[in-house]
Amino acid sequence: MTRGSTIRAKTITPPAPTIPKIPPAQVLPRLAALQTATAAELKDQWRALFGKEPPPFNRPYLVSRLSYRVQELAYGGLKPETRARLEALGEQLDGGNVVLRRIRADSRPLPGTRLVREYDGVQHVVTVRADDFEYEGRPYRSLSAIARHITGTRWNGWTFFGLKGRPGA
Structure with a gap:
């Protein structure tokens, strides 16, 4: 070997596993x-x-x-066009925000669901509506706003009403 020459090792990548086709x-x-x-x-x-x-x-x-x-x-799986269309729709809905993409929309209680919570000896009933919540005949945008109204302090509304944290959590 001459001065200044180097030995290069070849890296061998293992072949990709073959996935069987299922009849x-x-x-x-x-x-x-x-x-x-x-x-x-x-x-x-x-x-x-x-x-x-x-x-x-x-x-x-x-x-x-x-x-x-x-x-x-x-x-067979989804066609590439279908995958691309679903990705585009997802981008429209969440603006490319990965955090929003991970939140499951279906974790929100169905409209018409009644959430009942007793606090300080008083029973509080909230009705889930399509786009908001109703409490004492008034609409509220979030359960946290209702919990704050009831307690006078900041609460995670999902926790206050016994749901598992925020939607998707």
């Missing part, structure tokens, strides 16, 4: 098997169908995602 006839039996599979079996399925380690989420999440993946591999 449509196997979809229903595989979906049924997911419902009774152990956590270890679900994780093995994840590795086989996604080609990577499973996330540390709960069993219902794994079953849900694996069910979708089985169907996706059997029948």
